[in-house]
Amino acid sequence: MKVIEQLKNSPVIAQYDVVVCGGGPAGIIAAVAAARGGARTAIIERYGFFGGMATAGLVAPISVFNYNGKRMIGGIPWEFIERLKDIEGAREENPLGNITFNPEKYKLIAQRMLLEAGVSIYFHSYLTGCKQSGNSLTHIFIENKNGSEAIAGKYFIDCTGDADLALQAGVPMQPASNTMQPASLIFMLGGVDIDTLPMIRHKDQGVNYHDLNMRQILEELGKTQKLPNFGGPWYCGVLAHGTVVVNMTRMHVDMADNRKATQAECLLREDVFTFVDVLQKHVPAFRNAYLISTATQTGIRETRRIKGVHTLTGEEYINATDFPDAISRGCHPVDIHASDNNKQRCEFLKDAAFVPYRCLIAPGFPNLLVAGRAFSADSVASASVRVQASVMGLGQAAGVAAALCVSEGIDVDKVNSAKLRETLTGYGANLTK
Ligand SMILES: Cc1cc2nc3c(=O)[nH]c(=O)nc-3n(C[C@H](O)[C@H](O)[C@H](O)COP(=O)(O)OP(=O)(O)OC[C@H]3O[C@@H](n4cnc5c(N)ncnc54)[C@H](O)[C@@H]3O)c2cc1C
Structure with a gap:
């Protein structure tokens, strides 16, 4: 294939402590958490509204916050649901804490919470790449009607679902699979x-x-x-x-x-x-x-996932293996839709599962976190964590971790996990077996 060079000058339009790429369930919560933690935060979203698969993909319901009737994913994710309930935009079904919701009200509450937290919003902006110094990211590039623009940041959180930023930065990915879960136009x-x-x-x-x-x-x-x-x-x-x-x-x-x-x-x-x-x-x-x-776009269950410091396995996940750096829980069964027929494999968890912080960071990338369905897991663990409540939990952890990094000026792998867990527990996350 013929390749041509494209030379562009991109004005650096702003500078933030934390830049969140992608405004789906993970990105919304990550940006609110980072901003509430005191970080000057921006969020980049290719559409003119938030919600990702929940709104652009019309994926419903939001599964699930509870295990055996007990809230496992709390804090900002649950506050989001309460805010939706306040405007009759969500109905809770118990004991699982499964949420039926209205997509338009979802978009409204997401933007309200982000604006209230002081997050700068960049809609209609497609993340196209990044500038690095070694493995450290210094800027991201976005394309929108203004042309190509650069945004400088100290820390970056990839919540694009497809690991777009991590890929551009050169983070290794999990091996490609020919049994990737199917896509569905809802x-x-x-x-x-x-x-x-x-x-x-x-x-x-x-x-x-x-x-x-x-x-x-x-x-x-x-x-x-x-x-x-x-x-x-x-x-x-x-x-x-x-x-x-x-x-x-x-x-x-x-x-x-x-x-x-x-x-x-x-x-x-x-x-x-x-x-x-x-x-x-x-x-x-x-x-x-x-x-x-x-739906605005076909719903995506599975694409790229990073190869992080730890890759969460299905065995660890189903057996609810606890980790010293566990930062969120998962309650949904492993839910694998066959790629080429109408079958589905559901495997129910032995207990509410744990996700370690190490699955949100990649070895050698000092200022990048990845939350949402592109986190580091095998296809089995991912088939549960990919649901919305769980990815919101990952978003919350990434946002809190990024804010800690900003205040301490440290690399993402130097975060004190006890402090991170304490902050998350203070927000309402349930991290205790
Ligand atoms: C058919 C189907 C059924 C499902 N059923 C359920 C269910 O019953 N319950 C449940 O809870 N979950 C379900 N899920 C899973 C769930 O919807 C997703 O896994 C979840 O939304 C992932 O959240 P995320 O934030 O990681 O990514 P996404 O929701 O994909 O959000 C990513 C965001 O990033 C933006 N973005 C992506 N790339 C770029 C870029 N380059 N530049 C700028 N912005 C970008 C997108 O526009 C989007 O807003 C289902 C998914 C599918 C497809």
Whole structure:
């Protein structure tokens, strides 16, 4: 392939203590935590709103904050839910602490909390690269309607979900897998009789809430006609009259590859229209349903993850192995969707699991933290931690750690884990077995 050089001068538009890249569930909480810890903080987001998969991907519900009825992920993540509840934007389902929410109210509360914390917001700004001195990051580059701009920072938190910043910085990644979990374009339907619909609830430990009846129908139909690959189907309310989001399309695709992602968006949009038609015909609650929208982007379950100082394994995670530097918990089962068929492997945890701080940092990278689904884990542990409540917990830890680094002027691997854990516990995180 022919390669041409692109020479650009990027004005350095601002300087911060902490720059958070990506405003999904992890990034929102990371930025609030860093700012509340006293760091001058900025957050970079490619869309004009926050929420990542929760809003741009229409992924619902927010799973899960509790284990056996006990809150495990507390602090700023739970405060976010309380703020949503205050404006009737969230409904808690117990004992799991599973949250049905309204995506528009999610966007509103996220921006309110970030602005209240004093975080500088850069919307419509795509992270394109970084400048380094050795392995230390000095600036990030963003592209937006102003052109190419640089932002200087002391510490950086990669919450892009796809480890975009870590990749640009040269952090090694976990080995690529050909069984990467599938992507799904979620869609929103109106005119639904939600009282008779078997909705996702996640309210009982050990139960998978999909529409078993419709699944059988789809399997039967698939014997006589060509149907797209599907999962579930799972239906989740959005706290709006007669409206649900439907998670059932699926495709094995590497969404971190632009050509493949483009193809996936086109094919999955076709599949949505096929499935809307099938649902209207076969599910009584959908008889009068209509398509309100497809998600802004196809939902991504899995892409790149960093190779951190520690790689959390499925065995450690399922057995709830405790670590001296544990900074957050996970309560969701290991939830692996097959890449090329409609099967799902769910493995339930022996106890609420622990995530060590070492999974958020990469060896030799002194001012970079990675939170959210791109943290350092194998595919099994990642298949649980990737859910929203857990990644919010990682975001909180990364933000608190970055603020500690700012106040002490230390590298990310020099953070005193006892102090970090004490601060997190003070916020409301439950780190005790
Ligand atoms: C189909 C599907 C079903 C799921 N079901 C559930 C469920 O039932 N319950 C649950 O809790 N979780 C579920 N999840 C998982 C969950 O939604 C995600 O794993 C979670 O949102 C990850 O959060 P994150 O903050 O790490 O990344 P993301 O949510 O991906 O957020 C990343 C953010 O960074 C921004 N960004 C990315 N790259 C750049 C860039 N280069 N420049 C600027 N901004 C950038 C994005 O726009 C986004 O806002 C599901 C996911 C999918 C795809």
